[in-house]
Amino acid sequence: MKKSCFIVFSILSLSMANAQQISDGLRYGREQNLGSARFTALSGAMGALGGDLSAMRNNPAGGAVFVTSNISVSTALLDVKNTSTYYNHSESGFSDDFKLNQIGGIFVFDNPNTDSNFKKFTFGVNFDISRGLENELFLSGQGMNSIGNFFLAQAQGIPLEDLDLQNGESISDLYRYLGQTRGNAAQNAFLGYQAYLFDPLDASNPLNTAYSSNVSGNNFSQAYLSRSGGYNGKLTINLATQITDDFYLGVNINTHALNYDRSTYFAENNNNSNSIISAIGFENNLSTTGSGVSLQLGGIAKVADNFRIGLNWDTPTYYRISEATSQYLESVRKVENHNVKAVVNPQVINIYEDYDLKTPGKIGASAAYVFGQNGLISIDYSYKDYSNMKFKPKSDPYFQNLNQSIGNLLKGSSSLNAGAEYRIDQLSLRGGFHFEESPYKNKEKLSDLLGFSVGTGYNFGNWNLDLAYSRSEQDEEFQMYSVGFTDKASVNTVYNNFILSLGFAF
Numbered sequence: 001m002k003k004s005c006f007i008v009f010s011i012l013s014l015s016m017a018n019a020q021q022i023s024d025g026l027r028y029g030r031e032q033n034l035g036s037a038r039f040t041a042l043s044g045a046m047g048a049l050g051g052d053l054s055a056m057r058n059n060p061a062g063g064a065v066f067v068t069s070n071i072s073v074s075t076a077l078l079d080v081k082n083t084s085t086y087y088n089h090s091e092s093g094f095s096d097d098f099k100l101n102q103i104g105g106i107f108v109f110d111n112p113n114t115d116s117n118f119k120k121f122t123f124g125v126n127f128d129i130s131r132g133l134e135n136e137l138f139l140s141g142q143g144m145n146s147i148g149n150f151f152l153a154q155a156q157g158i159p160l161e162d163l164d165l166q167n168g169e170s171i172s173d174l175y176r177y178l179g180q181t182r183g184n185a186a187q188n189a190f191l192g193y194q195a196y197l198f199d200p201l202d203a204s205n206p207l208n209t210a211y212s213s214n215v216s217g218n219n220f221s222q223a224y225l226s227r228s229g230g231y232n233g234k235l236t237i238n239l240a241t242q243i244t245d246d247f248y249l250g251v252n253i254n255t256h257a258l259n260y261d262r263s264t265y266f267a268e269n270n271n272n273s274n275s276i277i278s279a280i281g282f283e284n285n286l287s288t289t290g291s292g293v294s295l296q297l298g299g300i301a302k303v304a305d306n307f308r309i310g311l312n313w314d315t316p317t318y319y320r321i322s323e324a325t326s327q328y329l330e331s332v333r334k335v336e337n338h339n340v341k342a343v344v345n346p347q348v349i350n351i352y353e354d355y356d357l358k359t360p361g362k363i364g365a366s367a368a369y370v371f372g373q374n375g376l377i378s379i380d381y382s383y384k385d386y387s388n389m390k391f392k393p394k395s396d397p398y399f400q401n402l403n404q405s406i407g408n409l410l411k412g413s414s415s416l417n418a419g420a421e422y423r424i425d426q427l428s429l430r431g432g433f434h435f436e437e438s439p440y441k442n443k444e445k446l447s448d449l450l451g452f453s454v455g456t457g458y459n460f461g462n463w464n465l466d467l468a469y470s471r472s473e474q475d476e477e478f479q480m481y482s483v484g485f486t487d488k489a490s491v492n493t494v495y496n497n498f499i500l501s502l503g504f505a506f
Contacts, residue, residue, distance in 0.1 A: 020355070020399075021482070022406055025389045026439060026446075028232055028258055028290070028319060029359030031130040033417075033434050033451060036074050036102050037466035037501035041455025042419025043432025045378040047366030048300055048310035050248065053104045053126045056238050058364065058380065059298035059312040060250030063122045063240035066106050072503040074102035078132040079496040084478070086222075086489040087141035097134035099231065102501070103127050106238065117244050124238035133230040133260050137478070139489045140223040146485065147222070147268050147280055148215035151192025153484030154185040161206035162186070163193040175346035184350070187327070194344045195331040197277055214333065215280075217272025224267075224480055224489075230260035230288075248300040256292035256317055261285075266480065278339065279332035290321035290357075310366040310380075316388070319357040325350045355399070356392035360384045375422040386410040386439035409445075413437040419453075430455040434472065447475040451495070462506065468499040 033044055035054025046055035050062025053072045075098065082093040104126025111118050155163070162182070165174055171194065178186040192198060197215060202208040233256070240250030268280045298312035329344045364382035387410045391399040419432035436449040451472030458465055472495040479488045 020391055020402060022402070022409065025357055025359065025391065025406070026386070027131075027133070027260070028321075028357065029317070029384075029386070029389060030436075030439075032132065032495065032497070033453060033470045033472060034076065034078075034101060034130065034132065034497055034499075035128055036072055036503075037455055037468040037499040038428075038430065038457060040470050040497060040499045041430035041432060041453050041457075041466070041468035042378060042421065043417045043434040043451070043453045043470070045366070045380045045417040045419035045432055045434075047298075047312060047364055047378075047380040048308040048368040049370075049376065049378055050300060050310075053106060053124065054102055054128055056106075056124060056126060056240075056250070056252065057128055057130070057234065057236060057296075058382075059300065059310045059366065060238055060252040060296050061240055061248040061298040061300040061310065061312075063106055063124045063238040063250050064120065064242045064248040065300065066108050066122055068505045069105070069107045070503060070505050071105040072102065072501060073100070074499055074501040075099070076101040076129070076132070076500075077498040078134060079498070080135050081494045081496070082135070082137045083492045083494075084137060084139035084489050085491075086139040086224075086487075087143055089139075089141035091138045091140055093136040093138040093225075095134045095136040095227075097132060097229070099129055099132060101129040101132075101499070104236075119242040119244070122238070122240045122250075124236070124240070126236045126238065127233060128236070129231045129233045131232040133228055133232065135226070135228045137226040137491065138224070139478075139491075140221075141489075143220045143222045143268075143487055144218045145487050146213070146215040146217075146220050146270070147266055147282060147481070148192070148197045148213050148277060148485075150481045150483060150485035151188055151195075152198045152211060152213050155189035155192060155198060155211045157209050158182070158186055158189050159206065160200045160203070160208040163190050164206070165194075171344060172346045172348050176348050179348075179350050184325070187346075187350075191327060191329040191344050191346075195280075195329050195342045196333050197280065197331060214276040215270070216275040217270055219270065219272065221269045222267070224264065226262060226264045228260065228262035230258070232256070232258045232260075246302040250298050252296035252298075254294045254296065254317075256290075256294065256319065258288065258290040258292075258319070258321075260288040264480075277331055277333050281328075281330045283328040285326045287324045288321060290319045292317045292319035294318070306370045306372070308368045308370070310364075310368075312362075312364045312366075314362040314364075316361040317359045319359070320354055321357055322354050323352045325352075355396075358388075358390045358392070360386055360388045373423060375420065377420045378418065380415075380417040382415045383412060384415075384439075385412040387412070409441060410439050411441045413439045426459040428457040428459070428466075430457070430468070432470075434470075445477050449474040455499075457501075462504065464503045464505075466499075466501040466503070468497075468501075470497040470499070471495065
């Protein structure tokens with residue numbers, strides 16, 4: 001009765017979020033080779049070039065390189081292929097997504113005072129999707145460890161009376177109560193207990209805190225499916241100016257928006273003769289929204305007739321993030337030579353307290369050589385220290401431990417992008433190369449990212465049409481769950497981006 005009264009009161013408050021991982025911060029703190037078709041075809045190596053709306057996201061001084069006002073819109077087909085290996089068994093997962101990934105415009109105001117060192121001012125507004133979050137991962141194999149141990153590990157230390165339903169109390173009531181008082185780990189323990197995955201060592205003692213598994217053996221048929229969608233986008237207000245004929249300065253004021261939804265399902269079956277549990281199905285759903293702010297400063301200098309250099313600095317991005325989750329667990333157990341199915345569906349959406357995330361800032365340097373009207377070669381270098389990523393509030397014990405892990409496991413990461421363009425009258429041919437160092441000290445966790453890009457464009461005078469293709473590849477050591485069941489799979493991910501851009505000059 002005491003619990004039930006508490007539920008009526010506490011439903012007005014929100015739970016603390018205790019499910020964030022390092023991978024969440026990296027998901028929102030890293031970018032893809034994605035933007036306008038020209039930017040993508042040059043692998044983003046436009047820091048010293050400018051003159052492109054997506055290029056402004058690397059170096060805001062690029063806005064002042066525009067000679068005339070311009071509007072650009074880009075659409076993308078984002079294709080992701082995952083090849084997983086789990087206990088020597090390989091599977092593939094595919095996802096495709098069409099997005100309006102870039103739209104914006106810039107307006108050029110020439111200074112009527114020809115004697116001034118400030119030759120022009122530009123004002124631009126641009127939206128870029130910096131990372132598409134559509135993904136599908138599927139893996140299966142004959143595992144040696146049961147997911148039942150995931151639930152068992154979180155139950156140890158929790159009194160039996162907290163996992164048992166009281167008179168008049170429903171699955172939803174107790175699940176919600178545990179989330180509001182003990183967090184998601186206790187909710188997982190409750191799901192496992194109600195699905196008969198484990199039993200108390202002393203069932204007659206309400207204060208019992210030790211449990212034993214009802215899943216036995218070392219041979220389990222397992223499958224895992226994860227599907228996700230969403231994006232991480234950035235709306236930029238750009239202010240830039242040209243000083244004399246040789247210098248360009250700019251600033252970006254950015255607002256960030258992220259939207260991410262993920263659903264995972266784990267299925268396990270076994271024919272182990274001494275196992276009470278023969279099948280388990282576990283579903284998790286996550287919905288994340290967030291907003292953030294950041295600032296960028298940049299400059300470009302013409303140090304020779306055809307040679308330019310650029311410098312840029314990005315502040316950290318400060319996000320405020322909201323999350324909601326739901327869960328479902330089912331099992332099949334043997335009872336007197338019969339199979340009995342247990343379904344534990346709380347039908348409760350956990351709405352967590354908002355939390356803050358600071359993703360690392362970036363410094364960059366770039367250089368470009370322009371061959372008159374015939375073409376160019378460009379190279380960009382940037383550096384991010386991912387060990388500076390922080391979850392807040394820092395006073396929360398879970399975030400304290402998570403931030404300590406970030407400092408121990410992550411490091412600074414360098415990126416190198418190079419691109420070239422060759423013009424034949426109105427036709428442009430483009431290509432590029434991009435490399436991003438792993439943010440992990442242990443590259444087996446996540447390898448370096450390597451990719452290339454190609455593209456073409458045609459200038460029709462007052463408007464232009466551009467196409468690009470970008471391919472990137474990366475390997476990951478993927479771990480489905482954080483405790484108890486920590487088996488890992490090897491995942492190779494290939495990103496294929498196809499971009500079409502239309503631009504108008506006026």
